[in-house]
Amino acid sequence: MPSRGSDINLNVPEPSADPRSLNIPRTEWYQSLAAAGLRNDDVHGPARYWLQVEGSFTQALRHECRHSFHVEIHHEGFAQPSPEEARHLGIPWRQNAWVREVRLCGDGEPWVLARTIIPLKCLEGEGRRLRRLGNRPLGAYLFSSPRWQRGPIETGLCTTEVTGQPEIARRSLFSNGNKSLLVGEYLLPALYR
Numbered sequence: 232m233p234s235r236g237s238d239i240n241l242n243v244p245e246p247s248a249d250p251r252s253l254n255i256p257r258t259e260w261y262q263s264l265a266a267a268g269l270r271n272d273d274v275h276g277p278a279r280y281w282l283q284v285e286g287s288f289t290q291a292l293r294h295e296c297r298h299s300f301h302v303e304i305h306h307e308g309f310a311q312p313s314p315e316e317a318r319h320l321g322i323p324w325r326q327n328a329w330v331r332e333v334r335l336c337g338d339g340e341p342w343v344l345a346r347t348i349i350p351l352k353c354l355e356g357e358g359r360r361l362r363r364l365g366n367r368p369l370g371a372y373l374f375s376s377p378r379w380q381r382g383p384i385e386t387g388l389c390t391t392e393v394t395g396q397p398e399i400a401r402r403s404l405f406s407n408g409n410k411s412l413l414v415g416e417y418l419l420p421a422l423y424r
């Protein structure tokens with residue numbers, strides 16, 4: 232005879248992700264895939280390939296598509312990065328940055344959520360283009376110039392609170408001289424399951 236408690240659990244639908252919100256969950260970052268793997272084996276599963284892509288992520292996603300790839304803007308504008316993001320970028324934590332949040336979609340389905348923090352310094356001169364990307368992928372900009380170099384790729388383990396949120400992520404700094412921006416990519420299960 233099931234307890235009253237489990238009856239209640241069966242009848243309460245799991246909360247699901249709000250389709251209008253990007254729903255980026257709280258994420259714990261690890262310096263390597265191996266370090267994250269000690270916490271959660273899933274990083275060695277089918278997502279592993281995506282966590283290790285070194286070149287343009289957009290290009291890798293395009294290769295995986297049967298029909299089409301597109302970038303859907305969720306939000307772009309000046310906003311305050313989180314204190315952890317500001318620390319990682321070495322900028323004052325109250326300083327606004329250009330924050331870009333998008334869905335990277337393959338064959339019409341969201342595969343990856345991406346959040347990029349672009350400090351003011353990156354927006355000067357030729358960097359003004361970063362504010363006008365619209366639905367052109369950021370990768371096309373970063374990989375069009377050898378001046379932008381990717382730093383080490385960190386692996387993220389997400390604390391999912393509702394179904395449909397990403398569980399695994401990656402992020403890296405891209406630097407050009409003394410300018411750096413931070414790109415976080417949150418893999419949705421639809422990409423690798």
Ligand SMILES: C=C(O[C@@H]1C=C(C(=O)O)C=C[C@H]1O)C(=O)O
Nearest residue numbers: 287288289333345367368369370
């Ligand atoms: C950094 C890249 O750009 C991709 C495109 C993004 C965008 O358009 O906002 C964000 C994250 C990336 O996966 C890449 O292609 O490697």
